[in-house]
Amino acid sequence: xxxxxxxxxxxxxxxxxxxxxxxxxxxxxxxxxxxxxxxxxxxxxxxxxxxxxxxxxxxxxxxxxxxxxxxxxxxxxxxxxxxxxxxxxxxxxxxxxxxxxxxxxxxxxxxxxxxxxxxxxxxxxxxxxxxxxxxxxxxxxxxxxxxxxxxxxxxxxxxxxxxxxxxxxxxxxxxxxxxxxxxxxxxxxxxxxxxxxxxxxxxxxxxxxxxxxxxxxxxxxxxxxxxxxxxxxxxxxxxxxxxxxxxxx
Numbered sequence: 395x396x397x398x399x400x401x402x403x404x405x406x407x408x409x410x411x412x413x414x415x416x417x418x419x420x421x422x423x424x425x426x427x428x429x430x431x432x433x434x435x436x437x438x439x440x441x442x443x444x445x446x447x448x449x450x451x452x453x454x455x456x457x458x459x460x461x462x463x464x465x466x467x468x469x470x471x472x473x474x475x476x477x478x479x480x481x482x483x484x485x486x487x488x489x490x491x492x493x494x495x496x497x498x499x500x501x502x503x504x505x506x507x508x509x510x511x512x513x514x515x516x517x518x519x520x521x522x523x524x525x526x527x528x529x530x531x532x533x534x535x536x537x538x539x540x541x542x543x544x545x546x547x548x549x550x551x552x553x554x555x556x557x558x559x560x561x562x563x564x565x566x567x568x569x570x571x572x573x574x575x576x577x578x579x580x581x582x583x584x585x586x587x588x589x590x591x592x593x594x595x596x597x598x599x600x601x602x603x604x605x606x607x608x609x610x611x612x613x614x615x616x617x618x619x620x621x622x623x624x625x626x627x628x629x630x631x632x633x634x635x636x637x638x639x640x641x642x643x
Contacts, residue, residue, distance in 0.1 A: 407493045411501025412508060415475065419509045428470040429513050435463050440520045451528035453521070457540030457610035461580060461603055464544075464551055469572035471509060472555025475502040476633075477568040495637040503556050503630055510548040514541070536612030543609030546622035547602070551576055553629035560636045 419425030436456075443455035476499075524532055555572040562568050582600050598604075605618045 405497075407497040408501040408504065411493075411498060412504035415502055415505025416508045416512075419471075419505075422474075424470060424474060425509065428467055428509075429516075431470065432463065432467045432513055433516055435467075436517050436520065439463065440523075444520075444524065445527070451524060451530065451532040453524060453532070453537055453540055454610045456520070457536075457543060458607055460540070460544050460610075461547060461606045464548055465576045465580065466573060467513075468510075468548060468551035468576065469555050469558075469569045471506050471513075472552050472559050472572060473565045473568040474559070475506055475556055476559040476637075477563050477565050495634050499556065499560075499630060499633045499637055503552065503633075506552045506556065507549055510552060511545065514544055514548075533612070536610065539609045539612045539614050542614065542619075543606055546619065546626075547606060549626045550602075550622045550629075553626040553633075554579070557629045557633045557636070560633045 419428075439459050440453075440456050443459065444453055521537060551572075554575055555568070558571040558575065559568045562571070579600075579602055582597055582602070599621075605615075605621065608615055608618060
């Protein structure tokens with residue numbers, strides 16, 4: 395008896411949706427605007443914080459500020475993932491099709507994540523410039539850790555954006571809701587000293603910027619990887635719940 399080694403149909407559906415979403419970003423102006431915005435911000439930060447005469451050959455400051463760089467960009471990527479489907483009414487046929495809500499949400503989320511990866515590729519030119527003008531050459535370890543941080547942080551931000559996008563049919567509201575949610579997340583570490591002592595440890599555990607700073611130093615802490623992965627999964631699961639609730643209405 396032959397064993398069917400093909401992936402489950404739900405996996406194929408998620409992959410198909412992800413490919414469709416990825417290609418749509420390059421067909422619509424919003425995708426190119428997001429890329430241009432991020433590359434502009436990344437270039438400014440790189441020149442100001444990294445290319446300093448006599449400074450260390452390191453991208454530590456660049457990656458330290460990466461948490462803020464993605465705050466306006468991630469909402470621009472995620473705002474249309476599900477809100478556009480609701481606005482145009484195509485969400486109903488999608489939900490009534492023989493495709494699970496998990497496959498729909500994962501496909502949309504993976505499409506945004508793949509686009510984020512494409513957006514980060516041109517920044518490797520900044521690394522090449524740093525190597526070209528530095529003596530001695532930079533340590534590659536912190537750079538690898540920094541890019542791992544960008545991917546994990548971007549996935550986390552996009553998971554928040556997908557959830558917000560599922561709650562509204564207005565892309566502007568989806569963008570603003572995600573933007574302010576990410577700003578609040580970024581500010582958690584700064585308010586830890588002002589919350590009651592009982593909640594202080596919890597707030598510190600949720601501090602994103604301190605984790606980004608560790609990655610920027612070249613420290614790949616497994617607890618940080620688990621935090622970003624777990625937080626991303628949490629918001630994706632919440633999005634699935636929101637989508638399933640539409641079937642119950």
